[in-house]
Amino acid sequence: IVFPSIEVLTIGAGGGSLAHIDIAGSLRNGPQSAGADPGPACYRRGGTEPTNTDANLWMGRLGTDLADGEMTLDRASSKAAIESKVAGPLGLDIDAAADSIIKVANANMADAVRLVSIRRGLDPRDFVLIAFGGAGALHGADVAKELNIPTIVVPPSPGVTSALGCLLVDIQHDLSQMFTGSAEDADAEAVEQHFKALELEGRDRLRHEKVAEADGVFERGISMRYQGQWRSLQVKMGTGPHALREAVQLFHEEHEKQYAFRQDETPVEIYQLHLKALGKTPKPSFKPSPVSSKDPGEPLEVREVYFEGKWHSTPVYQRENLPSGAAFIGPAILNQIDATTVIPPGSSAVIDEWFNIRITLSTESGEPALATASNDSTTSAN
Incomplete structure (x- = not known):
């Protein structure tokens, strides 16, 4: 069965992913997971294997209060799990072991990005990394650094961004019709009739969904x-007498x-033939907020956080x-309440007019490039 779908690439690198030593003596991360029950060792629900959450907690990147204080994490349990399962077998101290767990997880995530970028001829440096999900903002800067992506954007509520999308997404039906033959010899009128038949079916489906006629939009492909x-490539298809010829030209461009x-x-x-x-x-x-102040104010606390082999006194806001x-x-x-954002040394960040966090990694000179917020609503990152 062949039908349009959203491409989602998943890897075993969540907060519950287990760090373990394989039969060759190498450190691995996932795809096995502690899940939510028993969960990471720091949950104190019976889990004894070290997870990414345990490593982040030990390194200070996560605080001991989770979900706005609804859950308290136990740092001592994380330490015990990391020491017994990773640090001891590899002959590392606890800090290096926790750091290694996170680095392996970040490498797994970076490899997943490479699959959908570099291997398709796309340069990650030309893109911005959107970090969302419960732990996306926790690892986003490290993954971007691994891929030389200069900018990371963390939306206002990263933990529920996908849920928000489900609430706001348009109703969509993807219809298709086989139509094989030479583009040069194709009868344009026959192609048009096929599209009209697809549009008729599309109208019926939207009507069944209680969509008003004025709110229906049809996109041809x-x-x-x-x-x-043997492999085809889909491009946009317009209307009118020259639509097919223009689609052929677009096909050449898209193929290149x-x-x-x-x-x-x-x-x-x-x-x-396709119809959306x-x-x-x-x-x-959503309205932009005027940039009011560059001063973040006093932090909630200053705690020690482990970055690149050193502990740093780090403000928490x-x-x-x-x-x-x-x-x-x-x-x-x-x-x-739904996420933790890590801004590592050698980087800068700013809260923009849409309340996204824009993180900018350091320049080639090693100096942090100062991120800036704009009041121009046309530069929305939404």
Whole structure:
């Protein structure tokens, strides 16, 4: 069965991922997991294996209060698990063992990003890393550093960003129709009739979803391939007498972008017609906040946090109390109920006008490049 879907690449590198020594004596991280029950050793629910959460807790990146104080984590239990399962077998001290656990986890995450970027001809340095999920902001800067991505954006509520998306996403039906043959010899009117039939079905489905006629949007696409290829490539398809010819030209351009070559003289075949039937749902209005102050104010506490072989006195702030424009030079920790954001040494961060955290890694000279917030609403990171 072939149908459109969202591509999601998953790896075993969550907060409950277990650190263990394999049969060759190497440190591994996941895919085995302690889950939520019994959970990491620091939960004191029966777990005895060290996890990423235990390593982050020992290194000071996580505080002992979790979920706004609803849960208290036990640092001594984390230490015992790391020492018995990792530090002892590898002959490391507890600090180096915890750091190694996190570095292996970060390397796993970076490899996953490489799969969807470098191996597809995309340079990660041309992109911004969006760090969300419960632990995305905890590891985001380290993963970005591994990939030479200069900027990380942490949305306002990273732990519930996916849930928010589910609430705001438009209704969508993906329809398709096989239509094989040469693009040069294709009957444009026949193609148009097929699209109209798909649109009719799309309207019926949106009507069944109680979508008003005015809120229905239809986007055409067409899958093509060079003659002799078995894998097709989908591009946008417009309307009008020249739509097919324009789609062929777009196919050449997209093929070059995806696979680093194009063959304009090779005949192009049509493989499949696609229609995306969208039902627009009401969206809340997000307004930028004027940049008020660069001063983050007094931290909640200053605690020792382990970065790159050293303990650093690190200010800890409550994110909800920070004004737009607040700027930091790392190291710093930003707490909130659904996530913890780590800003490592050699980096800077700012709360922008949308209350995203924008983290900028150090420049090639080693100096932290100061992140800035803009009042221009056209530069929204949403």
